[in-house]
Amino acid sequence: DSGVTQTPKHLITATGQRVTLRCSPRSGDLSVYWYQQSLDQGLQFLIQYYNGEERAKGNILERFSAQQFPDLHSELNLSSLELGDSALYFCASSVGRDGGYTFGSGTRLTVV
C-alpha cells in the first residue's frame, strides 16, 4: 500500500457519460497530480493541485476537470466520454520533490 488511495479501481461506462475518479493523497502530502496512461503508452500529465489550488495543467481536455478539496482529496471529472478516453488514470502525491511522487494503484476506465 503506497498510501495514495484511488477509487474505484475499475470503471466501465458508456460513451457520452460522465464519471468521477477519486484520490486520497498520502498523509501530509499537499500536492496531487493526475496522469493518464493509455495502453502501452507513457504517463501523460493532466493536472496538478497544491493545497487546494490548481498549480499546473498538462494535456487535459476541456471535457475533463478536477478539484482538490480542503481535506486534500482530489476528484477528476471526465464528461462526454469517448472510446479514446479508455485508459488507466493515476493519481500521485508528494510533499516536496525529494523521493519523487507516490502513485496510487490507478483507476482503469473502460468506455464502451
Place this chain on the structure above:
Amino acid sequence: GESVGLHLPTLSVQEGDNSIINCAYSNSASDYFIWYKQESGKGPQFIIDIRSNMDKRQGQRVTVLLNKTVKHLSLQIAATQPGDSAVYFCAENIGSGGYQKVTFGTGTKLQVIP
C-alpha cells in the same frame, strides 16, 4: 519543447546479467531526476533519484548515472532477477514544492529471461 525519451522501448536480458536502461532528456534546466518502475497492473514506484550536482548514485542493486554534458541518464540493474521485469520510466524535474514540474519518458519494458 521539453521532452524526455528513451532509446530502447524493449530490453530483454538473461537472468543474472546486468541491465542498462537509457534515457535522454532535453531540458538543461532540469535539476532532479528519478527512475520509476511500473509492474503490470500497478502504479509507478520510485526506485532511485539523483540531483544534477551528482553524476552517480547507487542503491541496492541499482545505479543511476547522469551525464549532463549530453543530457543522458541511465539506470543500471545488477544481477537482474525475474522480479525486475517491468516498465521503467525516467523523469526529469524542475522546481520544487508546489511548483515542481515533472516530465516522464515514454518507458522501457524490461523482460528478464529465466
